[in-house]
Amino acid sequence: MSIQLTGVSKAFGKFQAIESLSLSIQSGEFVAILGPSGCGKTTLLRMLAGFEQPTTGEIAMNGTVVAKPGFSLPPEKRRIGMVFQAFALWPHMNVAEHVRFPIRHHKETPARVRANEQERIAGVLQMVGLSQHGTRMPHELSGGQKQRVAIARAIAAEPSLLLMDEPLSSLDAMLRMEMRREIQAIHRQTGTAIVYVTHDQGEALAMADRIVVMKDGRIEQIGTPQDIYLRPQTEFVARFVSKANLVRGRWERNHFTPIGGDGTVRWNGERVADYFKEAGMYPVRPDQFQLGAPGRARGLRGEVRNVQFQGKEFHYHVHCADGLLEISSPLQFQLNDEVSMTLAGGEED
Incomplete structure (x- = not known):
């Protein structure tokens, strides 16, 4: 029918x-x-x-x-x-x-x-x-x-x-x-x-x-x-379905520079909806961030404020210049650890 x-x-x-x-x-x-x-x-x-x-x-x-x-x-x-x-x-x-x-x-x-x-x-x-x-x-x-x-x-x-x-x-x-x-x-x-x-x-x-x-x-x-x-078109869909973090920053065509970076951190945004570009945001799902020790990778800097063990991965709340971000990672960090956050598949040289 x-x-x-x-x-x-x-x-x-x-x-x-x-x-x-x-x-x-x-x-x-x-x-x-x-x-x-x-x-x-x-x-x-x-x-x-x-x-x-x-x-x-x-x-x-x-x-x-x-x-x-x-x-x-x-x-x-x-x-x-x-x-x-x-x-x-x-x-x-x-x-x-x-x-x-x-x-x-x-x-x-x-x-x-x-x-x-x-x-x-x-x-x-x-x-x-x-x-x-x-x-x-x-x-x-x-x-x-x-x-x-x-x-x-x-x-x-x-x-x-x-x-x-x-x-x-x-x-x-x-x-x-x-x-x-x-x-x-x-x-x-x-x-x-x-x-x-x-x-x-x-x-x-x-x-x-x-x-x-x-x-x-x-x-x-x-x-x-x-x-x-993978391709939410509005803020509501990004948050409700993808549980995405809406990182603030500056867009230049398809290139995004997030708040809190040193100016050299740029993310590719070819597949990001126009809504987010007009709003000065980049949707990042918790599993898209990669965590590492500061200094070992170029990325945003933050501090672990909460840790939840979920079996195959850890769920973190990391405080950075843009506020609190939710991140899922198989790597283990401790409360108050300083970490670096890079974007899987979206980083630009």
């Missing part, structure tokens, strides 16, 4: 949740809507689902308008599946009955799926790894198994679009990693378009074909995970 949003906005009284948003989603595409709480991502999902009407603009699915001011095709007629943050399982139904429910009750369920109900239930349970759990009740399942049931129920009727609203946020870290792989596998097997709402940068970067970064009801940047992470 292809989706087209054109000039869509949503207001709740005087509060503007979505500001004139336009977006295209291709059939079979996995799109993550990423942003902090209150940015409008769940409101956008609810409009795609049919739970909210847009205040302005149109939403079209496969070329047919399904929502505009004063009109919204109800969810049961949109051939969509939904997975919520809460598992939302019915306590009186076992696993197989949860999967059977949408097959029988969704108006858009394909006839061939209805005609082969038991085969479809068995296939979906196998897809989510619950073939041996069909007769179990929700209270007999673990958190990860409950989320698998919710996903199985959402895909049972072969939806053309799967909407997922922070589905992994209630799971522990190990389960989240496991469920990421499960969702990716299901996407590959079904070919269903997925719109996945999350505030977790790791989830979006790991799973999506494209990421839509939102802030205050507006789109900040759209791109592949690599584009969003």
Whole structure:
């Protein structure tokens, strides 16, 4: 299912949740809507689902308008599946009955799926790894198994679009990693378009074909995970996704001289967005800095103010002329050590 949003906005009284948003989603595409709480991502999902009407603009699915001011095709007629943050399982139904429910009750369920109900239930349970759990009740399942049931129920009727609203946020870290792989596998097997709402940068970067970064009801940047992470276009995207330090300094075309250097430190900025050049900043991710002892490398000078051991690397806060910088490095330094900071791959002679 292809989706087209054109000039869509949503207001709740005087509060503007979505500001004139336009977006295209291709059939079979996995799109993550990423942003902090209150940015409008769940409101956008609810409009795609049919739970909210847009205040302005149109939403079209496969070329047919399904929502505009004063009109919204109800969810049961949109051939969509939904997975919520809460598992939302019915306590009186076992696993197989949860999967059977949408097959029988969704108006858009394909006839061939209805005609082969038991085969479809068995296939979906196998897809989510619950073939041996069909007769179990929700209270007999673990958190990860409950989320698998919710996903199985959402895909049972072969939806053309799967909407997922922070589905992994209630799971522990190990389960989240496991469920990421499960969702990716299901996407590959079904070919269903997925719109996945999350505030977790790791989830979006790991799973999506494209990421839509939102802030205050507006789109900040759209791109592949690599584009969003490696080539942020705004200060918000640089900080929120890449966790970048925004080093201040002076630009001369594509050459950047940071504050605190001796005048000979220059960084190549050919791939840095114009926004940062106009603002006199250079975005540097924590892993892009290389730490060394002062005098051994030409670079910025600073003092270690905080150290956190993270297994394969150390996370440092280093105070320099431009303030406090966050840096990740496999090298070990002590609190109050003087260090030199160079830019990996960006230094100029």
